[in-house]
Amino acid sequence: MTEPLTIWTYDWVPGGKSGPRGFVRDLRLRWACEEAxxxxxxxxxxxxxxxxxxxxxxxxxxVPFLEDxxxxxxxxxxxxxxxxxxxxxxxxxxxxxxAETLEWTIAALNSIEMVxxxxxxxxLSKGADNPLEGWVLQRLTHLEAVLAEREWLAAGRxxxxxxxxxxxxxxxxxxxxxxxxxxxxxxxxxxxxPAFKRAHxxxxxxxxxxxxxx
Ligand SMILES: N[C@@H](CCC(=O)N[C@@H](CS)C(=O)NCC(=O)O)C(=O)O
Numbered sequence: 683m684t685e686p687l688t689i690w691t692y693d694w695v696p697g698g699k700s701g702p703r704g705f706v707r708d709l710r711l712r713w714a715c716e717e718a719x720x721x722x723x724x725x726x727x728x729x730x731x732x733x734x735x736x737x738x739x740x741x742x743x744x745v746p747f748l749e750d751x752x753x754x755x756x757x758x759x760x761x762x763x764x765x766x767x768x769x770x771x772x773x774x775x776x777x778x779x780x781a782e783t784l785e786w787t788i789a790a791l792n793s794i795e796m797v798x799x800x801x802x803x804x805x806l807s808k809g810a811d812n813p814l815e816g817w818v819l820q821r822l823t824h825l826e827a828v829l830a831e832r833e834w835l836a837a838g839r840x841x842x843x844x845x846x847x848x849x850x851x852x853x854x855x856x857x858x859x860x861x862x863x864x865x866x867x868x869x870x871x872x873x874x875x876p877a878f879k880r881a882h883x884x885x886x887x888x889x890x891x892x893x894x895x896x
Contacts, residue, residue, distance in 0.1 A: 693726035716877035718769035782836035786843035848872035
């Protein structure tokens with residue numbers, strides 16, 4: 683019998699309005715498995731005490747990471763592409779469809795999230811102007827033009843690139859960055875998929891069961 687895939691995340695993260703629950707990146711992997719009907723288990727590393735074993739699997743002490751038998755993968759984007767090779771639901775196998783999926787998956791990470799994460803982080807300090815504001819708005823404007831013209835990023839249908847891009851764009855601060863109707867309806871559409879809800883519910887339940895009982 684083959685072992686199910688194991689998605690590793692923290693045992694607990696803070697909840698509430700400003701906590702990261704519902705946005706921890708293990709959700710991307712859960713979502714991909716749900717879309718592709720891949721069997722998976724979820725296991726935890728300590729949020730408070732990140733030990734040598736954790737760093738041996740994720741060199742930055744972050745989550746998620748993925749275990750598939752004796753194969754270990756870190757970086758959510760790499761994990762998604764690894765999973766995508768197991769199911770055409772996530773990535774077509776024809777060269778053109780695959781190339782489009784790869785380019786938009788990397789674009790989500792390297793052209794959008796690479797800008798939105800530092801912008802969001804700087805914004806937390808509530809200083810006057812955020813020096814990355816213009817850069818974020820420029821990237822979102824360009825993406826808006828793409829998504830005003832089509833329903834999906836790659837291959838004319840849902841792929842792992844949409845999963846990742848929607849996950850990057852659904853962060854509340856990013857959603858509120860400006861008036862981007864095509865991006866808004868794209869995120870709503872992609873996140874309305876039942877697989878997203880199952881993944882989200884799964885993550886919320888995982889962290890809630892570790893809350894101290896009052
Ligand atoms: N580039 C990494 C980023 C991972 C990341 O930021 N993980 C967060 C949780 S979503 C984390 O572990 N944060 C704690 C930390 O950075 O120490 C990926 O996509 O996997």
